[in-house]
Amino acid sequence: MPFGEVDLDGFLCSTVDWSPAGISPLVVGGQNARHVSRTYSTSFTFDVRVAWRAFGIWFSMLLSARGEDVLRVKGLLNIGAAGLVLIKGVQHVVYSPDHLKGWPGADHRSRIVFITRYIRSEELLASLEAFRPLFGVGPRLLEATAPV
Amino acid sequence: MQYEEFVERVQQRSALASFADAEEATRATLTVLGEYLTGGEGPDLASQLPQGVAEILHQQPPERSTIFSLNDFLQRVGEEEGVGTEEAQDHARAVMDVLEEAVTEGEMQDVRRQFPSEFDPLFRG
Numbered sequence: 340m341p342f343g344e345v346d347l348d349g350f351l352c353s354t355v356d357w358s359p360a361g362i363s364p365l366v367v368g369g370q371n372a373r374h375v376s377r378t379y380s381t382s383f384t385f386d387v388r389v390a391w392r393a394f395g396i397w398f399s400m401l402l403s404a405r406g407e408d409v410l411r412v413k414g415l416l417n418i419g420a421a422g423l424v425l426i427k428g429v430q431h432v433v434y435s436p437d438h439l440k441g442w443p444g445a446d447h448r449s450r451i452v453f454i455t456r457y458i459r460s461e462e463l464l465a466s467l468e469a470f471r472p473l474f475g476v477g478p479r480l481l482e483a484t485a486p487v
Numbered sequence: 488m489q490y491e492e493f494v495e496r497v498q499q500r501s502a503l504a505s506f507a508d509a510e511e512a513t514r515a516t517l518t519v520l521g522e523y524l525t526g527g528e529g530p531d532l533a534s535q536l537p538q539g540v541a542e543i544l545h546q547q548p549p550e551r552s553t554i555f556s557l558n559d560f561l562q563r564v565g566e567e568e569g570v571g572t573e574e575a576q577d578h579a580r581a582v583m584d585v586l587e588e589a590v591t592e593g594e595m596q597d598v599r600r601q602f603p604s605e606f607d608p609l610f611r612g
Binding site (some may be wrong): 367376377378379380382386407408410411427429438452454456482484 | 556599602603
């Protein structure tokens with residue numbers, strides 16, 4: 340795909356049924372086997388700098404399509420020479436990104452955690468992968484909620 | 488589990504001097520927990536808790552949550568309770584411990600999943 344073009348079908352995961360009914364329930368606990376879990380935690384990194392504007396577009400599209408199900412997000416993004424950006428939000432409420440001057444530690448990789456409802460880790464990562472041509476890098480999963 | 492038993496267990500685990508102090512620690516932690524949880528999880532959790540405790544989680548959460556880190560959470564508990572952050576952590580941990588005993592495993596898993604791993608000190612192993 341030429342640089343600058345986005346596979347919107349891939350981003351929106353048209354092959355995936357986004358409706359809660361289309362996602363098989365995550366059943367938790369032996370004594371509580373009928374409890375259906377719906378909350379997923381996904382943290383990931385980008386090993387090199389990420390294009391901030393492209394990430395912003397992806398994030399805006401995600402919130403526009405599924406904001407109610409993005410329960411919470413927090414992350415530090417390495418945007419290269421421009422430094423790092425702190426993002427945080429709860430559902431549709433996203434705070435103005437903070438452009439920070441220095442890293443809190445020696446690890447300068449981006450680190451982002453999403454707490455979502457009905458949006459599985461693999462779906463979130465697939466959506467990010469669709470933006471790889473614009474980001475300049477793909478996501479790498481650090482930690483995800485494991486079915487119990 | 489009834490209200491008195493809930494608070495007594497909090498008192499035992501946190502070594503608070505009185506039942507009233509344990510009530511205050513319970514109120515403070517559950518108020519902040521209610522501010523943190525989203526997506527209807529607060530009312531879900533409340534539905535499994537005894538009267539007196541459940542009402543705290545039914546309070547309307549703020550429109551803009553300000554809690555994004557463990558430190559934010561503990562500072563808010565400390566503000567609510569009028570104690571320092573270290574003491575707030577002991578009390579919050581005790582309340583979370585008792586909460587885990589009071590609700591089903593699945594419900595507690597749903598609550599836990601809303602907290603990134605940096606919040607692990609609030610929970611049992």
